[in-house]
Amino acid sequence: MENNHTQRLWKDLDKPVLLIYLFLVIAGWFNIYSVVYDPETTEGFQLAARYGKQLLFIGFAFLLALFVLVADLRVFTQFAYLYYGIAILLLLAVLVIGTKISGARSWIKLGPISLQPSEFAKVATCLAFAKYVSHPALNMKKVKNQIAAALWFLVPMMLILLQPDAGSALVFLSFVLVLYREGMTGKVLWAGLIAIILFIAALLVNNYIILAAIALVIGFLIFRNKKTFKNIALGVLFFALCSGYVVGVDYAFHKLSPHQQQRINVVLGLDPDIKGAGYNVNQSKIAIGSGGFAGKGYLQGTQTKFNFVPEQSTDFIFCTIGEEWGWVGCTVFLAAYLWLIVRLVKMAERQRQPYYRVYGYGVACIFFLHLFVNVGMTIGLLPVIGIPLPFFSYGGSSLWSFTLLLFVFLKMDARQ
Numbered sequence: 001m002e003n004n005h006t007q008r009l010w011k012d013l014d015k016p017v018l019l020i021y022l023f024l025v026i027a028g029w030f031n032i033y034s035v036v037y038d039p040e041t042t043e044g045f046q047l048a049a050r051y052g053k054q055l056l057f058i059g060f061a062f063l064l065a066l067f068v069l070v071a072d073l074r075v076f077t078q079f080a081y082l083y084y085g086i087a088i089l090l091l092l093a094v095l096v097i098g099t100k101i102s103g104a105r106s107w108i109k110l111g112p113i114s115l116q117p118s119e120f121a122k123v124a125t126c127l128a129f130a131k132y133v134s135h136p137a138l139n140m141k142k143v144k145n146q147i148a149a150a151l152w153f154l155v156p157m158m159l160i161l162l163q164p165d166a167g168s169a170l171v172f173l174s175f176v177l178v179l180y181r182e183g184m185t186g187k188v189l190w191a192g193l194i195a196i197i198l199f200i201a202a203l204l205v206n207n208y209i210i211l212a213a214i215a216l217v218i219g220f221l222i223f224r225n226k227k228t229f230k231n232i233a234l235g236v237l238f239f240a241l242c243s244g245y246v247v248g249v250d251y252a253f254h255k256l257s258p259h260q261q262q263r264i265n266v267v268l269g270l271d272p273d274i275k276g277a278g279y280n281v282n283q284s285k286i287a288i289g290s291g292g293f294a295g296k297g298y299l300q301g302t303q304t305k306f307n308f309v310p311e312q313s314t315d316f317i318f319c320t321i322g323e324e325w326g327w328v329g330c331t332v333f334l335a336a337y338l339w340l341i342v343r344l345v346k347m348a349e350r351q352r353q354p355y356y357r358v359y360g361y362g363v364a365c366i367f368f369l370h371l372f373v374n375v376g377m378t379i380g381l382l383p384v385i386g387i388p389l390p391f392f393s394y395g396g397s398s399l400w401s402f403t404l405l406l407f408v409f410l411k412m413d414a415r416q
Contacts, residue, residue: 009069012414014347020340021391021406025061025399027333028392029054031320034299035313050313050394057396061403068407073415076127076408077355084128084152090117091159104165116397118168121156123404126362128152129175133182134354140183149179167387170373174365181361198242202249203264214242264383280316281380283309288322288330288379295326313394315386318378334375341368347413356412363405 033051046052094117098105107114129152138145157172180189201210218235225231253261287303290296301323303309309316321329341364348360367390374389376382388398
């Protein structure tokens with residue numbers, strides 16, 4: 001009986017996703033090895049080195065994946081709220097007993113192992129959020145239900161910001177895209193786009209010029225439409241909200257620490273600062289650009305070998321691909337990752353149970369945001385906020401959480 005169950009599970013498991021997972025994890029290890037590799041040392045393979053530790057992390061990740069596949073799916077679905085509660089308690093605990101690394105109190109040390117609760121909070125939040133949103137009695141087109149659903153990811157997001165870890169906190173905003181799929185009006189996304197445009201404008205342009213432009217646009221729209229009291233009142237309200245937001249962004253920016261202001265200015269091109277806040281990005285772009293079309297070859301990256309790029313095995317692992325494998329390697333990697341995300345979306349759409357569909361979209365959106373932000377900051381399009389590249393960056397907590405996210409969904413998909 002057990003053999004029949006195992007055979008059926010293997011038959012129903014989505015093999016392409018499984019293969020792309022193995023490809024990304026194994027390719028990630030080889031790139032981490034390349035970062036750490038020193039051609040002048042005579043020492044052999046070392047478990048104490050980062051490539052050795054990552055190999056152990058990968059072995060445990062495979063065990064986690066196997067456990068998810070053989071375990072009863074109800075272990076994850078029925079206790080989703082319990083896992084969420086434990087995740088919140090861990091996020092509170094890390095603020096008190098956590099170990100500070102790189103300026104953020106984000107880690108809990110358990111002997112020789114350091115765990116990052118924010119990584120596992122993604123899994124718990126995705127499970128609990130999907131369970132709540134997919135409740136048959138919940139109408140997600142109602143604003144009050146959308147706000148209630150948003151609280152499921154806003155609470156852990158705020159706790160992570162207190163560490164402070166802006167990169168990990170930002171990932172939780174990916175659930176907004178899931179809400180859009182489940183009935184939230186597109187006006188919210190338009191509001192988000194407007195907010196981003198105004199945010200950038202507030203840092204680049206004088207506030208009075210921005211407010212004058214907003215007033216002209218609102219006046220033009222009111223003039224083109226019916227000049228009713230309702231339209232005028234809405235125009236005034238919108239102008240007040242935009243004005244408050246622009247002034248607030250300008251005020252908040254000047255309250256940031258100097259190094260945070262520098263990072264934003266570097267991205268906006270206001271301050272090159274290639275020896276200060278812009279050093280990491282500048283060296284990363286040099287490494288990627290030096291790879292040319294086909295790269296310098298495996299273990300041949302000079303920027304990598306001489307440690308010009310800080311945090312190259314974690315946040316800046318993508319520049320290793322660019323330097324050693326060139327445009328071809330970057331294209332293959334990005335194509336593989338985008339294919340995985342598209343595949344996950346298609347799998348989510350074919351689910352008969354709403355819970356599985358919402359969870360699948362949550363996984364796809366988390367992976368997409370990680371990819372977009374990590375690659376974006378590596379090539380200088382986004383500020384450096386510290387966010388791992390799934391399955392590629394060094395680290396046990398991130399690899400294990402991404403593995404759990406993916407394989408729980410693979411189990412759901414095979415179960416239907």
